[in-house]
Amino acid sequence: MTAAQRRWLLLAPAVAILACVAAGPLLVMLVYSFLEPGEFGGVRPAFSLDAWFSVLFARDMFDPEIVEPNIAHLAILWRSVSLALQTTLVCIVLGFPTAWFIATRPRGTRELWLFLVTIPFWTNLLVRTFAIQEVIRNRGLVNTLLMQAGVIDEPIQMLYTDFAVLVGMAYVFLPLMVLPLYAAMERVDRRLLEAARDLYASRWRMFREVVLPLSRPGLVAGSVLVFIPAIGAWVTPRLLGGGRNLMLGNLIELQFGQGRNWPLGAALSMTLLALVLVALLVYLRAVDPDTRRRDHG
Amino acid sequence: MVVRAAYTFALVLAVACGAPVHAAGTLNIYNWGNYTPPALIQKFEEQTGIRVTITEYDSNDTALARVRRGGHGFDIVVPSNSYLHFWIDQDLLMPLDRAVVRGLDNIDPRWRDVDFDPGRRYSVPWLWGTTGVIVDTSVWDGDIDTADIFLDPPEPLRGRINVIPQMSDVMHLAVRAAGGEPCTDDREVLQAVRAQLDRARHHWIAIDYGTIDGFVAGDIAAGVYWNGAALRVRLARDDFRFGYPQTGFPIWMDNAAVLADARNPEAAMKFIDFILEPEHAAMISNFARYANGIAGSERYLDEVMRDAPEIRVPDELADAGRFSVACPREVHALYMRIWTEVLR
Known part of the structure; x- marks a missing residue:
């Protein structure tokens, strides 16, 4: 057996699993998105582009000839992209100093800090989200403390807002930003920092021209790891958004449930997939040195 | 295949030990969340020797999708009136066996011959x-x-x-x-x-x-x-x-029915007849706080429910x-x- 053959043989189980549980269902969804909805869910084997049409458009209720943008879907789409970007941003702001802190601890103690970062993963996502609910609800921890301290008279409505969804997602996805950032920062040669300091670089300049460029691969990887699950998030917006602030994942679920419009659900899933692919393309461009060199001439 | 082997093994074991509890088999109920009183199930198990499992759903659409997919292993389902005709049209339900389900006359006349299941051929009231x-x-x-x-x-x-x-x-x-x-x-x-x-x-x-x-x-x-x-x-x-x-x-009314592909139709029919007893219907009401459709169950209802303005329109x-x-x-x-x- 040649090395190539052996490689393929070893890959075979993974490829088979991916074909069965990823590619197969995806293909089914793709086909569904071009069919007509069945009575009470399911699909009818009749070709139709209606599902794809209604991802972004709608027909006027009085005059079906008039085509208008689907304001509901556009609003939900926008919220998903916007909240996913905000989540990524919050994770960068919180994760960057954290990762740097860990990377600059003495060898041997870093593992302990990393270990602490992974502690939230021990508890189920659902339980953690319910816990956040308890903290930010009207008679929850934060409001009670603020009221007792006399800072506010009336509880601040935090639960069931976009803010709550943002807090929940940033909390859940933060480790996904810290870990790749740490991996990149750990490899930064400390002597470069000393050199910069010797040459009288200000702290800001040191950060901008040494730390940031060298942490870039981790930053990009972390952003992708946060953005992709954030844009498809389901549990967090469902529990903290109060069902009022739908994100794409919730909209898709609605179509497979009460909406009884599986083709639309499938078309929306494909739209989500396309958004993820765009994010990955941006990622590839950002890390591929060839592309970067071309960009810089 | 492993499952099959395990099943055979369990069967052999059950027969060998002559376990009386397993003789009557198991009944798998697929019902709405927090809707089935444990006390009712316990009483049914004690009376019949049938072991009951409960799986819960949160919407009619979820239940329908799962049952239509097949391979669910459930015996009883509790669809709402607005969905029931579809369950019937799609041959997802089994007609009630009148030889076993003898308590149909216990159903309040108001709920006996309903549009969504004329003549109560397939279902009986759970709660409304x-x-x-x-x-x-x-x-x-x-x-x-x-x-x-x-x-x-x-x-x-x-x-x-x-x-x-x-x-x-x-x-x-x-x-x-x-x-x-x-x-x-x-x-x-x-x-x-x-x-x-x-x-x-x-x-x-x-x-x-x-x-x-x-x-x-x-x-x-x-x-x-x-x-x-x-x-x-x-x-x-x-x-x-x-x-x-x-x-x-x-x-609305949720109705208990036996699935067409039930694994244990006999046990399911027994359970349907069981919940037609006024006392048992009242247990369901007392648990979930909704009215049932069984005549004579009133006297078994909790005090708080009898004249509750939420129950009496x-x-x-x-x-x-x-x-x-x-x-x-x-x-x-x-x-x-x-x-x-x-x-x-």
Whole structure:
């Protein structure tokens, strides 16, 4: 057996699993998105582009000839992209100093800090989200403390807002930003920092021209790891958004449930997939040195 | 294959040990969440030696999708009236075996020959209820028998309203408040409903199933809710009252039926007959706080339920109640679009 053959043989189980549980269902969804909805869910084997049409458009209720943008879907789409970007941003702001802190601890103690970062993963996502609910609800921890301290008279409505969804997602996805950032920062040669300091670089300049460029691969990887699950998030917006602030994942679920419009659900899933692919393309461009060199001439 | 082997092994073991409990087999019930009283199941198990498992669902659509996919292993399901005809049309249910199910005469005459299952060939009542509004009267003590509670809420309730995420119930209330019939496709009515909901949604804090805790703790002061759930809230805090919108409100009934591909139809039929006993029907009511459809069960009901205003629809408002129906596909799609705009 040649090395190539052996490689393929070893890959075979993974490829088979991916074909069965990823590619197969995806293909089914793709086909569904071009069919007509069945009575009470399911699909009818009749070709139709209606599902794809209604991802972004709608027909006027009085005059079906008039085509208008689907304001509901556009609003939900926008919220998903916007909240996913905000989540990524919050994770960068919180994760960057954290990762740097860990990377600059003495060898041997870093593992302990990393270990602490992974502690939230021990508890189920659902339980953690319910816990956040308890903290930010009207008679929850934060409001009670603020009221007792006399800072506010009336509880601040935090639960069931976009803010709550943002807090929940940033909390859940933060480790996904810290870990790749740490991996990149750990490899930064400390002597470069000393050199910069010797040459009288200000702290800001040191950060901008040494730390940031060298942490870039981790930053990009972390952003992708946060953005992709954030844009498809389901549990967090469902529990903290109060069902009022739908994100794409919730909209898709609605179509497979009460909406009884599986083709639309499938078309929306494909739209989500396309958004993820765009994010990955941006990622590839950002890390591929060839592309970067071309960009810089 | 492993499963099959394990099953055979278990069977051999059961036979070898002559286990009497397993002789009658198992019964797998697929029911709504928090809807099946453990005490009822325990009594059934003791009486029959049949072992019962319960799996829960949260919506008719979930139950339907799972059963249609096949391979579910369930024996009993409890669909709502508006979905039942579809279950029957699709041959998903097994006709009741009159030789085993002998208590059909216990069904209250009102629920015996119903449109959604003429002659009760396939199903028996589990529980029935209404969808109306709930109000914390310590926050607002005006008229609560109106859909305005959530469609055009009085000032003190604004921003503290929760609406259950059940499109068909909410649309039923809103359409009838606008003067339309359930499932109407009258564009004038629907346009009015759409505009009304678009104004109203800004006063809603959540579109969620709502927890009793949320009402008691004061997160939510009013909303669209089910009568039995409203009763549970009132029992936890006495300020809450349930209102029946006089412009119209939906009535629903969940019905127990045996699945066409049930693994243990005999046990399932026995269970159906079991819950037709007034005493057992009352156990279900006492647990979930909804009325059942079995005559003579009243005397087994808890004190708090017997004359509860949530359970007894006031005579002057009884006519406003209408059975919820599943709308035709085109109408459903229209309603869904309006609903999605509310959720945006």
